[in-house]
Structures are given as structure tokens and as C-alpha cells.
Amino acid sequence: MKENPILETNDVTINFNGLVAVDSVNFKINEGESVGIIGPNGAGKTTFFNLLTGFFPPTKGKIFFYGRDITDKPPHKRVMMGIIRTFQLVSVFDHLSVLDNLILSNIKSSGISYSIGRFFFSEAHKPALKKICLEALKILGIEKKAEIMTSELSYGDKRKLEIAVALSMNPKILLLDEPFAGLSDQEIVEVSRIIKEFKKGFSMIIIEHKISRIVELVERLCVMHEGRLIAEGIPDQVLCEPLVREVYWGKEDGLVCSV
Numbered sequence: 001m002k003e004n005p006i007l008e009t010n011d012v013t014i015n016f017n018g019l020v021a022v023d024s025v026n027f028k029i030n031e032g033e034s035v036g037i038i039g040p041n042g043a044g045k046t047t048f049f050n051l052l053t054g055f056f057p058p059t060k061g062k063i064f065f066y067g068r069d070i071t072d073k074p075p076h077k078r079v080m081m082g083i084i085r086t087f088q089l090v091s092v093f094d095h096l097s098v099l100d101n102l103i104l105s106n107i108k109s110s111g112i113s114y115s116i117g118r119f120f121f122s123e124a125h126k127p128a129l130k131k132i133c134l135e136a137l138k139i140l141g142i143e144k145k146a147e148i149m150t151s152e153l154s155y156g157d158k159r160k161l162e163i164a165v166a167l168s169m170n171p172k173i174l175l176l177d178e179p180f181a182g183l184s185d186q187e188i189v190e191v192s193r194i195i196k197e198f199k200k201g202f203s204m205i206i207i208e209h210k211i212s213r214i215v216e217l218v219e220r221l222c223v224m225h226e227g228r229l230i231a232e233g234i235p236d237q238v239l240c241e242p243l244v245r246e247v248y249w250g251k252e253d254g255l256v257c258s259v
């Protein structure tokens, strides 16, 4: 595959009062590529997403988007560039209707202020925006719930809404932090199918503990441990590396590797 990095980190590090949560990580993802990140609890996966999306400034190192240094760019500017994320704990507005969650997020990501946005989208543009948002809900199978209060949704439906919001924001790269957490087996199958179908249109990084699910969705797997990237490559091969087996499953993992 021809290399065309969309997002890249160079030696990126964050130190929380002595705890190095992300430690000198060099990471690269190409346009159209899907990469998984696994690792034990506390390995630094979510913190790495927080660095990529601008929620935390790195203590050291640089972050590049299409080769451009974005290390100092705030989160909303990165969203406008197409760096879109979902959160480990679902993050939606409970006090808005399902549809208004999507509309508000799209107004915010367009870069216009909320008050101007409300005026702008309340008139000529609202029907077009509403159509995009309803389509996103339809993709996730929750369009019939468009008008209800988000607080009334089940956790699984809130997760679907969060993914609908992310898809409607036209990502160039989508960062999913444990998208299957809190979902039923049936919902995991549905959401996995949707991710598989739509990931063709953008690059994707997915953090997930459910390894059997993540390997179906990504071409490359990275393993984090104590803030460091300790392995990366083709999923089946990475899962068979002795160091990965040791940190992830312990010495006596008992798994049989096929490669």
C-alpha cells in the first residue's frame, strides 16, 4: 500500500505528576487504514486518544495531520479538520432530543458559534441538516427514536447515537474508544457490521478489549503497555508475540497460536 499518513505522532509523551501515561509513542496511520489498539487497563490507550484529539497537550513530542504539525491545535479545530472521536463512557446530551443531539454536534463542528448556528440552521439550512442527521440515525437503526429525549434511551442506543453523531460529522479519521463496552451481544454484532460497512470512507483507530471483535475490523493491531507501544503488525501475528501474550494474558495464557 502506498504510504499517505493521515495522522502521525513523533515521540509523543504525557507525564501526569510523575506518571508517564503515554511514553515516547511513534505512531502512524495511513489514509483509509484501520488500526486497532489493545492493552491492559491503565496502559494509556484513552490518554493517547486524548493527545491525538487535543484534550491534553503532550509533555513532549509532536502530532501531525497530513504532515502538518497540529500539536498546539485545540480539540474543536481538530474536529473541524475531520478528527472525530467517540468516548469510552458514552458522551451525549441527555437533556436534548436524539435528533437535536445530532444537529447540535453538526453545528458545533461546522465552526460557527452556537447562537449564530441556531439562527443559520433554523431557516433555510435546517431541512438539509435534518436530512443528514436522520440518515445517520437510520444507519444505526434508531431513526424511530429521533424525537424522544436522549435520557430515555438505553445505554446501547446512546452508544449508537454517539456513533451516529460521529458518522454525521463526516470524519476523515474516526477514533472509537471501546465502542462495544456496555452493549449486548446482539448490539455488538449490529454495531460491528455498521463500522465494517462505513470504515471504507475514512481512516479509523479503534480501542477495544474484545479482541475477537477488533481483529475482524482492523488491518493492523498495536499493543500498549505502561504507556509504550510494545508491538504492532498484522493482528494474528501480533497476538502471538511472546511479550504481548505475557503482558496481556500473563505467562500461562494457554492460547494456541496459528502462526
Ligand SMILES: Nc1ncnc2c1ncn2[C@@H]1O[C@H](COP(=O)(O)OP(=O)(O)OP(=O)(O)O)[C@@H](O)[C@H]1O
Pocket (backbone or CB within 6 Å): 016, 019, 021, 039, 040, 041, 042, 043, 044, 045, 046, 047, 048, 088
Ligand atoms: N487526567 C489524568 N490525570 C492523572 N492521571 C491520569 C489522567 N488520565 C489518565 N491517567 C492515568 O494514566 C494511566 C493511563 O490511563 P488510560 O485511561 O489512558 O488507560 P487505558 O489504557 O485507556 O485503560 P482502560 O483499558 O482501563 O480504559 C492510568 O494510570 C490513569 O490513572
Ligand SMILES: [Mg+2]
Pocket (backbone or CB within 6 Å): 045, 046, 047, 088
Ligand atoms: Mg481507556
